[in-house]
Structure formats: C-alpha cells, structure tokens
Amino acid sequence: MRLPERRPPTNLIACDECDLLQRPIALPAGGWALCRRCDGPLYRYAPGSLDRALAFSLGAVVLFLIGVTFPIMELELQGNVTSSSLYTAVQQLWNDGLYVFAVLIAATTMLLPALELTVMLSVLLALRMWRTSTWIPKLLRLLTLARPWSMVEIFFMGVLVALVKLAHMADIVIGVALWSLGGMMVLLVATSASFNLRHLWEQVSPQ
Amino acid sequence: MRPSPSTAKALGLYACHTCGLVSRPAREGASSCGRCGSSLRFRKTNSIERASAYLVAAYILYIPANVLPIMETQSVLGREENTIVSGVAYLWHSGSWLLALVVFIASIVVPVLKLLAMTLLLITAHYQSGWRPLERTKLYRLVELVGRWSMLDVYVVAILAALVQFHPLATVTPRSGAVYFGAVVVLSMLSAMAFDPRLIWDPTQKVSRTHE
Ligand SMILES: [Zn+2]
Ligand SMILES: [Zn+2]
Numbered sequence: 513m514r515l516p517e518r519r520p521p522t523n524l525i526a527c528d529e530c531d532l533l534q535r536p537i538a539l540p541a542g543g544w545a546l547c548r549r550c551d552g553p554l555y556r557y558a559p560g561s562l563d564r565a566l567a568f569s570l571g572a573v574v575l576f577l578i579g580v581t582f583p584i585m586e587l588e589l590q591g592n593v594t595s596s597s598l599y600t601a602v603q604q605l606w607n608d609g610l611y612v613f614a615v616l617i618a619a620t621t622m623l624l625p626a627l628e629l630t631v632m633l634s635v636l637l638a639l640r641m642w643r644t645s646t647w648i649p650k651l652l653r654l655l656t657l658a659r660p661w662s663m664v665e666i667f668f669m670g671v672l673v674a675l676v677k678l679a680h681m682a683d684i685v686i687g688v689a690l691w692s693l694g695g696m697m698v699l700l701v702a703t704s705a706s707f708n709l710r711h712l713w714e715q716v717s718p719q
Numbered sequence: 720m721r722p723s724p725s726t727a728k729a730l731g732l733y734a735c736h737t738c739g740l741v742s743r744p745a746r747e748g749a750s751s752c753g754r755c756g757s758s759l760r761f762r763k764t765n766s767i768e769r770a771s772a773y774l775v776a777a778y779i780l781y782i783p784a785n786v787l788p789i790m791e792t793q794s795v796l797g798r799e800e801n802t803i804v805s806g807v808a809y810l811w812h813s814g815s816w817l818l819a820l821v822v823f824i825a826s827i828v829v830p831v832l833k834l835l836a837m838t839l840l841l842i843t844a845h846y847q848s849g850w851r852p853l854e855r856t857k858l859y860r861l862v863e864l865v866g867r868w869s870m871l872d873v874y875v876v877a878i879l880a881a882l883v884q885f886h887p888l889a890t891v892t893p894r895s896g897a898v899y900f901g902a903v904v905v906l907s908m909l910s911a912m913a914f915d916p917r918l919i920w921d922p923t924q925k926v927s928r929t930h931e
Contacts, residue, residue: 528739551857649754653757673875
C-alpha cells in the first residue's frame with residue numbers, strides 16, 4: 513500500500529457527529545469515551561480476546577442457521593395445526609405473489625444478518641491466522657454498511673407481539689427457532705463486546 | 720486558557736467516516752483513506768439534498784401506508800381489512816389498553832415524530848442555524864436509534880400471515896399497506912444515513928475558526 517506524505521494519524525480522534533478533534537484518553541475495560549461537546553460515543557475500550565470473539569460468533573452462526581430453518585412457533589386451532597419457520601414464511605409470501613414484501617423480510621432477517629455474520633467470522637478468522645490481510649479493510653467496510661439493515665432483534669420483538677395477539681385465539685407452542693434467535697442476539701452482543709471496529713481498524717492499519 | 724475547540728474540517732484534516740482515521744490530505748482534490756481506502760470528504764456529499772429527497776419520498780408513501788390496509792383477516796364471521804389505525808382502535812376497544820398504547824407509539828407516534836424530526840434537522844441545517852446544536856444532535860441520535868424499530872409492524876404482519884392459515888376458519892393475508900409502511904421505514908432510515916450531523920455544528924464553528 514502506498515503511503516504518501518500524510519501526517520501521522522496517531523493522537524487525534526474526530527467526533528463522528530460533530531467533528532470535534534479530541535485526544536483519546538485511557539479507559540477502564542468496557543468503558544466508553546464520549547465527545548466533550550456533543551456527548552456522542554467516540555470509542556470503547558473492549559479488551560476481549562480474538563478467540564473469545566471467534567467462539568461467540570461461531571455460536572451465533574449455528575444458532576442463526578437453526579433460527580432460520582426450524583419452526584418459530586406452532587399454532588393449534590380446533591384440531592388444525594400450522595407451523596412456520598422464517599424460511600417458509602418468506603417462501604409463502606413469495607408464492608402468494610407478494611414479492612416486494614418477501615424480499616424486504618428476506619433481506620432484513622436472513623440475507624443481511626447472514627452477510628454480517630459471514631463477514632465478521634471471516635475477519636476474525638483472517639486476523640487469527642494471518643494477523644493482517646489486504647482484503648480485511650474491504651470486509652470491514654461491508655460490515656459497517658450491512659449492520660443497520662440486519663434486523664434480527666426487531667424480528668424477534670415482532671414474534672413476541674404476534675404471540676400476544678394470537679394468544680387469545682389459538683394454542684401456541686413456541687418453536688426451537690425462537691430460542692435460537694434469542695440466543696443469537698445475546699451472542700452477537702457478546703461478540704461485539706469482545707472486539708470493536710475501531711480496535712480492528714488499528715490492528716489492520718499499515719502503520 | 721484552553722484553546723477553543725477545533726474540528727477536523729477547520730484544520731483541513733479529513734476524518735474517515737468508515738474507520739475513523741484522521742489524516743491530512745495528500746494533495747489537492749480527491750483523496751482516499753490511507754488505512755481503509757474509503758474516499759475522504761469533509762462532509763457527506765450533497766447530504767442535505769439526498770436526505771431531503773429520501774424524506775419527501777417517505778412523506779409521500781406515508782399516506783398509502785396509513786390509508787391502505789396492511790392485512791386482511793378472513794374468518795367465518797366474514798372478511799375484515801385492517802389498517803394501522805384500525806388495528807390500534809381494535810386493541811383499544813377490546814380492552815388491551817397497554818398493548819394498544821405500545822402499538823400506537825411504535826407504529827403511529829414514532830414514524831410521525833421521525834419524519835418531523837428529520838424535517839426539523841434538514842431545515843435548520845439548510846439555513847445554517849446555530850440553534851441548540853446539542854439538542855439537535857441528540858434528536859438525530861434518537862432518530863438513528865429508534866428508526867429501525869418501526870419495522871416491527873411489518874414483521875408482525877408477516878408472522879401472522881405465515882401462521883394463521885386455517886382455511887375455512889381464519890386466514891390472514893398481508894396487503895399493500897404493509898409494503899408501503901416498510902418502504903417508509905427504509906426511506907426514513909436512508910434519509911437519516913444521508914444526513915451529516917456535523918452540519919449541525921458547522922455554523923457554531925465559524926466563530927472560533929480564526930483561532931489556530
Ligand atoms: Zn461530538
Ligand atoms: Zn478510513
């Protein structure tokens with residue numbers, strides 16, 4: 513990578529939300545540094561290990577696969593039983609000709625979460641094996657782009673609201689996928705608690 | 720005395736939006752980040768124009784999202800079309816006041832406030848207002864935080880439609896209102912992403928810029 517006459521980046525941080533330049537300070541583990549002017553989050557000190565982050569994200573991948581393919585819940589009404597997984601729900605929307613709706617659901621609950629998990633896992637694996645690699649920055653940029661559109665936690669809340677709405681009309685058996693998605697959310701939080709993007713960027717940095 | 724605070728832009732430094740690296744541009748003109756390769760800009764390009772375009776589209780689609788039914792319930796009692804408002808009214812009349820309140824806030828209050836908040840942010844940023852920058856930044860942060868959660872309703876409809884398939888007894892089918900509602904959520908998220916919150920602070924910076 514060519515390095516033209518750039519001033520060394522070492523000791524300054526610009527707030528993402530108000531652009532104020534500040535010097536980083538030492539933080540306790542898990543602590544956040546906030547902007548002096550706008551209280552925006554600047555960075556967090558996440559001292560966790562790469563191995564732990566890897567373990568958490570591998571677990572999240574397994575739970576995600578279960579969460580997508582296994583039934584979310586089963587409904588019984590006067591002897592009739594229906595059950596649905598995330599995958600079959602999207603399939604059914606597509607077959608009913610609700611293409612935009614099906615794509616919206618599939619993208620935000622399956623495709624982008626899958627992308628997020630794959631990218632995160634490959635970055636962690638690559639760092640574990642080679643310390644640094646030229647395509648890691650590209651992957652990290654992809655991760656930053658995908659994150660806001662990956663909405664498993666909102667889908668999870670949606671299932672809970674649907675549960676409340678259906679509880680009075682039918683008997684409900686909660687499926688293994690709902691627990692898996694819940695567990696996946698916990699592991700995702702644990703993964704991002706044991707590494708953070710800014711820290712990764714510093715490892716990737718050519719300096 | 721402490722020197723007055725400076726922004727990266729005021730010192731001619733680029734702060735990379737992707738990786739956070741603060742660097743001096745190599746030469747005049749376009750530059751890319753030495754660490755992650757993202758193109759460097761002082762502010763998001765055409766931030767106000769792009770954010771406004773998404774916002775206007777969101778306002779327009781907000782009308783069909785609320786007027787058109789989001790789902791259709793078919794049962795032995797007949798066919799019923801539910802809009803977002805009628806869903807809340809139904810919950811209210813059936814006595815589930817707490818749930819009615821939750822759904823009312825999530826699917827009516829939050830989307831409206833989000834559109835109004837983005838309007839306020841865009842207008843004040845366009846006129847380079849120096850009015851209450853801290854509060855406006857906090858408003859922006861709130862919009863970014865809760866914006867995605869309006870997708871809740873879209874998911875509820877999808878789950879109900881997937882599960883309630885008891886053919887003669889009861890079926891639920893999604894209707895186009897839900898798609899428009901989803902589109903409003905996506906468009907207002909795009910609007911918030913296109914907006915550059917640093918524009919809120921730029922007018923306050925002009926005064927102290929002479930320092931340094
Ligand atoms: Zn700030
Ligand atoms: Zn960068």
